[in-house]
Amino acid sequence: MKPIQLKHAYRLINHGPVVLLSAEHAGMRDIMAVAWNMPLDFEPARLLVVLDKTSNTRKLVEGSGTFGISIPTRSQVNTIMSVGSISASELPSKDKFLHWNLATTPATHIQAPLLNESVGWLECKVINEPHNQSTYDLFIAEIVAAYADERVFSNGRWHFDDHEEMRTVHYTSGGSFFTTGSSFHIDKKTV
Numbered sequence: 208m209k210p211i212q213l214k215h216a217y218r219l220i221n222h223g224p225v226v227l228l229s230a231e232h233a234g235m236r237d238i239m240a241v242a243w244n245m246p247l248d249f250e251p252a253r254l255l256v257v258l259d260k261t262s263n264t265r266k267l268v269e270g271s272g273t274f275g276i277s278i279p280t281r282s283q284v285n286t287i288m289s290v291g292s293i294s295a296s297e298l299p300s301k302d303k304f305l306h307w308n309l310a311t312t313p314a315t316h317i318q319a320p321l322l323n324e325s326v327g328w329l330e331c332k333v334i335n336e337p338h339n340q341s342t343y344d345l346f347i348a349e350i351v352a353a354y355a356d357e358r359v360f361s362n363g364r365w366h367f368d369d370h371e372e373m374r375t376v377h378y379t380s381g382g383s384f385f386t387t388g389s390s391f392h393i394d395k396k397t398v
């Protein structure tokens with residue numbers, strides 16, 4: 208993973224992929240799928256996510272004030288559905304990473320496990336907005352570090368064409384996804 212300039216961090220999620228959001232607090236860690244995420248600002252880099260009140264991961268986010276985002280690929284859809292379909296609190300180990308043997312890398316600027324095999328990582332600090340959080344389940348956060356896999360993201364652009372299984376995925380509902388399609392570029396000056 209290569210560090211990305213924070214002013215370009217939004218580009219990792221601008222195309223709307225489903226992400227995996229992880230958090231760690233008081234000796235507990237958890238991870239959940241989050242389709243409802245989007246960039247919010249360039250500098251300082253910010254994003255927003257919607258985290259339902261039933262989610263155990265949300266409790267860890269509230270406790271730590273931080274979370275990690277891992278951008279999974281087509282080859283990780285089983286993991287996406289697994290961590291997005293059951294709460295850690297329902298597992299015997301209470302730990303999805305142990306339960307599904309998920310390999311992680313520690314975040315650099317916050318305390319959170321980031322999922323290996325992902326093509327992008329964002330490290331985030333919550334900007335506390337209690338009204339939005341309690342009324343709309345909406346969490347705004349500043350991105351304090353960003354990384355991407357050079358094989359599919361370089362010069363500020365995704366390029367998946369030579370790496371089919373590394374394409375990111377978009378969620379509709381009920382287990383249905385799209386993979387990110389082929390890219391094309393329009394020169395702004397010619398429009």
Ligand SMILES: Cc1cc2nc3c(=O)[nH]c(=O)nc-3n(C[C@H](O)[C@H](O)[C@H](O)COP(=O)(O)O)c2cc1C
Nearest residue numbers: 239240241242243258259262263264291293294295
């Ligand atoms: C593809 C997918 C996308 C999801 N997107 C969201 C979302 O945007 N926000 C949310 O609160 N839950 C979302 N969920 C549900 C959570 O991931 C799910 O409730 C998870 O089991 C919570 O786990 P936890 O209780 O261990 O945190 C999604 C689930 C799937 C399968």
